Amino acid sequence: MRPDLILLALAGSAFAAPNAAAAPGPVVTERPSIVRRGNVGGTSNVYYSLDIGFAGxxxxxxxALNTCINLNAPYxxxxxxxxxxxxxxxxxxxASNCGTQAGSATIYYPGxxxxxxxxxxxNDRIASFKCVAGRPASSVGSIPFSVSRRDAIATKI
Structure with missing residues (x-):
């Protein structure tokens, strides 16, 4: 067996290995469907980003619905x-652990x-969130915008 090929194979596998430290969001056990689907089976999709306009x-x-999600760095x-x-x-x-000491607000589709x-x-205040199935009683509390940019980004993730 050629030593140069063994070294090349080992070097290639080091670059191909997934980097667990690079996972930016909360730990999850399921990769979501990219299709916007609402809440299904006690779960719902949520989009968020570091920059305005669902960029960055x-x-x-x-x-999971009815579950407090604590955010990790970089979010x-x-x-x-x-x-x-x-x-x-x-x-x-x-606040973390869905505590209200630093305030809370309700947000709904489209966000x-x-x-x-x-x-x-x-902006730059969310430490945790909890989602439930439901629709708002009125339009107060959410700022409507076209979800096409948000959904276009989701299809690339």
Whole structure:
């Protein structure tokens, strides 16, 4: 066996190995369908990103309803856009463990592509969130925008 081929194979496998430290979002056990689907089977899709307009490291995942989700770096208190799928209400919290000491607000589909103008400026404040199945009683609390950019980003993730 040629030593140069063994070294080449080992070097290639080092670069091909997944980097567990690179996983930016909360730990999940299921990769979501990219298709917007609302809440299904006790879960719902949620989109969020570091920058306004669902830009800057967008993250899209499926989460269990009625479960507090604590954010990890780089998203912890750095989210500028947030949007749950249709049929889902999410409460966002400024504190970990869905604590209300740093404030909370309810956001629903399509969410907000600019959290600076959502409620009392929620830009870079979200530490945790909890989503439930439901629809808002009125249109107060969510800033409508075209979800086409958000959904286009989700198909690339």
């Amino acid at each position: 490291s967008p993250y899209y995942n499926v989460y 912890l208190r750095k989210i500028s856009s947030f949007g749950p799928d249709e049929g889902t209400l999410c409460t966002i919290y400024g 907000s592509n600019d959290l600076r103008s959502f409620g009392n400026n929620w």
